Amino acid sequence: xxxxxxxxxxxxxxxxxxxxxxxxxxxxxxxxxxxxxxxxxxxxxxxxxxxxxxxxxxxxxxxxxxxxxxxxxxxxxxxxxxxxxxxxxxxxxxxxxxxxxxxxxxxxxxxxxxxxxxxxxxxxxxxxxxxxxxxxxxxxxxxxxxxxxxxxxxxxxxxxxxxxxxxxxxxxxxxxxxxxxxxxxxxxxxxxxxxxxxxxxxxxxxxxxxxxxxxxxxxxxxxxxxxxxxxxxxxxxxxxxxxxxxxxxxxxxxxxxxxxxxxxxxxxxxxxxxxxxxxxxxxxxxxxxxxxxxxxxxxxxxxxxxxxxxxxxxxxxxxxxxxxxxxxxxxxxxxxxxxxxxxxxxxxxxxxxxxxxxxxxxxxxxxxxxxxxxxxxxxxxxxxxxxxxxxxxxxxxxxxxxxxxxxxxxxxx
Amino acid sequence: xxxxxxxxxxxxxxxxxxxxxxxxxxxxxxxxxxxxxxxxxxxxxxxxxxxxxxxxxxxxxxxxxxxxxxxxxxxxxxxxxxxxxxxxxxxxxxxxxxxxxxxxxxxxxxxxxxxxxxxxxxxxxxxxxxxxxxxxxxxxxxxxxxxxxxxxxxxxxxxxxxxxxxxxxxxxxxxxxxxxxxxxxxxxxxxxxxxxxxxxxxxxxxxxxxxxxxxxxxxxxxxxxxxxxxxxxxxxxxxxxxxxxxxxxxxxxxxxxxxxxxxxxxxxxxxxxxxxxxxxxxxxxxxxxxxxxxxxxxxxxxxxxxxxxxxxxxxxxxxxxxxxxxxxxxxxxxxxxxxxxxxxxxxxxxxxxxxxxxxxxxxxxxxxxxxxxxxxxxxxxxxxxxxxxxxxxxxxxxxxxxxxxxxxxxxxx
Numbered sequence: 135x136x137x138x139x140x141x142x143x144x145x146x147x148x149x150x151x152x153x154x155x156x157x158x159x160x161x162x163x164x165x166x167x168x169x170x171x172x173x174x175x176x177x178x179x180x181x182x183x184x185x186x187x188x189x190x191x192x193x194x195x196x197x198x199x200x201x202x203x204x205x206x207x208x209x210x211x212x213x214x215x216x217x218x219x220x221x222x223x224x225x226x227x228x229x230x231x232x233x234x235x236x237x238x239x240x241x242x243x244x245x246x247x248x249x250x251x252x253x254x255x256x257x258x259x260x261x262x263x264x265x266x267x268x269x270x271x272x273x274x275x276x277x278x279x280x281x282x283x284x285x286x287x288x289x290x291x292x293x294x295x296x297x298x299x300x301x302x303x304x305x306x307x308x309x310x311x312x313x314x315x316x317x318x319x320x321x322x323x324x325x326x327x328x329x330x331x332x333x334x335x336x337x338x339x340x341x342x343x344x345x346x347x348x349x350x351x352x353x354x355x356x357x358x359x360x361x362x363x364x365x366x367x368x369x370x371x372x373x374x375x376x377x378x379x380x381x382x383x384x385x386x387x388x389x390x391x392x393x394x395x396x397x398x399x400x401x402x403x404x405x406x407x408x409x410x411x412x413x414x415x416x417x418x419x420x421x422x423x424x425x426x427x428x429x430x431x432x433x434x435x436x437x438x439x440x441x442x443x444x445x446x447x448x449x450x451x452x453x454x455x456x457x458x459x460x461x462x463x464x465x466x467x468x469x470x471x472x473x474x475x476x477x478x479x480x481x482x483x484x485x486x487x488x489x490x491x492x493x494x495x496x497x498x499x500x501x502x503x504x505x506x507x508x509x510x511x512x513x514x515x516x517x518x519x520x521x522x523x524x525x526x527x528x529x530x531x532x533x534x535x536x537x538x539x540x541x542x543x544x545x546x547x
Numbered sequence: 548x549x550x551x552x553x554x555x556x557x558x559x560x561x562x563x564x565x566x567x568x569x570x571x572x573x574x575x576x577x578x579x580x581x582x583x584x585x586x587x588x589x590x591x592x593x594x595x596x597x598x599x600x601x602x603x604x605x606x607x608x609x610x611x612x613x614x615x616x617x618x619x620x621x622x623x624x625x626x627x628x629x630x631x632x633x634x635x636x637x638x639x640x641x642x643x644x645x646x647x648x649x650x651x652x653x654x655x656x657x658x659x660x661x662x663x664x665x666x667x668x669x670x671x672x673x674x675x676x677x678x679x680x681x682x683x684x685x686x687x688x689x690x691x692x693x694x695x696x697x698x699x700x701x702x703x704x705x706x707x708x709x710x711x712x713x714x715x716x717x718x719x720x721x722x723x724x725x726x727x728x729x730x731x732x733x734x735x736x737x738x739x740x741x742x743x744x745x746x747x748x749x750x751x752x753x754x755x756x757x758x759x760x761x762x763x764x765x766x767x768x769x770x771x772x773x774x775x776x777x778x779x780x781x782x783x784x785x786x787x788x789x790x791x792x793x794x795x796x797x798x799x800x801x802x803x804x805x806x807x808x809x810x811x812x813x814x815x816x817x818x819x820x821x822x823x824x825x826x827x828x829x830x831x832x833x834x835x836x837x838x839x840x841x842x843x844x845x846x847x848x849x850x851x852x853x854x855x856x857x858x859x860x861x862x863x864x865x866x867x868x869x870x871x872x873x874x875x876x877x878x879x880x881x882x883x884x885x886x887x888x889x890x891x892x893x894x895x896x897x898x899x900x901x902x903x904x905x906x907x908x909x910x911x912x913x914x915x916x917x918x919x920x921x922x923x924x925x926x927x928x929x930x931x932x933x934x935x936x937x938x939x940x941x942x943x944x945x946x947x948x949x950x951x952x953x954x955x956x957x958x959x960x
Binding site for chain 2: 148151152228230234236241243244326327341342345347349365367368371372374375376379483487488489491492493494495496497498499500502503504508509510520521522523525526535536537538539540541542543544545546547
């Protein structure tokens, strides 16, 4: 079903090797600007249909484009153009004893597939980042955004055609049945890298069923452990920032672990603050006792709560005996995304940093910083929670592979 | 079935964070030396059983250990000890605008699984490299080597115990049914990286069925393209070296592509040389014509021959119209391992290097150099033919992952 798309994408990927990729991005920008009215109209149609089907307000908001949002999406391409070219970077260079020059050089993956949910900004972001990284892209968005995505991709393909480039560098998989996903997941040799972006169910489906290389992204059950040596004001600020500044994202805090030695001091600081911020607290038995003594009623935390990525104003709290108990809890429930310790004791910080197995480990700073822009990468295609290839925020440098080039003069073994 | 092994390996992996890993390798070396007699006796028993079951001579040779081979395996650990520690390397370091120190540091994968075939040296090599890289290892060898492997692993575990280390850093999966492989392939969260080493069927089975991160290794359908501008003597030497020096390995040449412009000159040089070396040549119709004119009878090459990894003294030859035709043929049949152009024309070399999508691309040197030792890595766990994480020879630096450590003083977003 997708055969023609695969063939076109591979051909376009080959042409990208020699393309002025920044010029292509500028062409996309211009074409999207010209098509703005159509894009907004298509989005209005998607929104109407979604409203009729009873889509919830937060999901409608994710799906919605207005002139300001679309302008921001288009304007953001300028920043991507300004980033260094991730292709052709000499990663290592040396001479073989027999005289050959050996060069390890960054090269494009080739064809990158992106499977994602309703946000139409991903359609443009993913296409722009893949192109900058020298790869053709197959975009498979959600049914609810189909008219918007068709319009966005048509505009970008027109932009490529306008400057004589191969439009098949950007492809929309617009059959929105499951079969098209299955075909992408099993397209060995046709898709070189697959990046799922979306909720836990989507990620799990892709990871379980993919036969092509996948970067697992996103799920974050992030913990804050407050050590007895912590600065409690700092710990409180980091807690409130992690839980309430933007609870729906993967780098938000989901569980607070409080050292038993200071629970009687720290919880009376943070429970009222969480209550004031409207956070639904689920605590262990001792946390409930302390809350009761403060006149705050909280629910009991279950095992499911400790495993949950709430993505909402909900937090699980557990009092742990010591650092070891915190490490054991984190090892069991962490999704290896971002983990935080608040402490002044350097040996506790060192142990936490060494022993916690996660993409980002923080001492005395908010988990909310796990983000490609905050890390200074200038862009982000997602946050990897796997250990292979890329870990944590994935910028352009993580969206490429490499090859070895060996320049000889007849050498044999 | 493997639950206890998974739990032990994870615990041991944690202990390796703080271990003097070179001291552990020295302990393995000593224990293997002490157990040499038992190891050789176990290997003799495996060989007897294999002979009785009718194993072929080359496979018996792969399985066989003698005192010299075992000594060499044990001695090679010294070189691994001397290699730089791949763990704790600061890969990047910078300051966030809000003042946090950001460090990207290499860390172990955790638990690495290795599934391999009969060679018992892999049992020691893989254990040693995984330990040096800070990871616990699960070794799943073949039934034919089971007694040897049990003895090797028992000795290495004893070596760990002798210095007070956790023996579960090295584990043999000694149930040799398919179920144990399936359990390893699906051990999400228990095995952090799986490396298959062996024939194409094993690799394909692992890649098709794995739900844990896998590095695809090994299969090499490597091409030599001889451009009209080539130095024919060099091209001939590179051809003979690639095809005949060690035909059973993945970096051996399998297909020769000869530019039509020089086929009448180059083939009369190489066909007699291949014949003299006992190479079974399978040629396209024009190659057959030229061979006939030389009085050399060769078989017709089929599509299967062009797709084959012969791993033997067999070569497919095709006359191609030009560089573009060579690139098209390579794109179709390459396993993206190692590809060679012989040419003096720099623009042809540049195009070949840019457009051929392979781990190693050679200009005027033998494909046989694709090897961790030849690349100066000092070790090799395998040769990756995938684009994610590691490409080409995988040394210690490719056997680790990284984490970001963020050191703050209360920063929030």
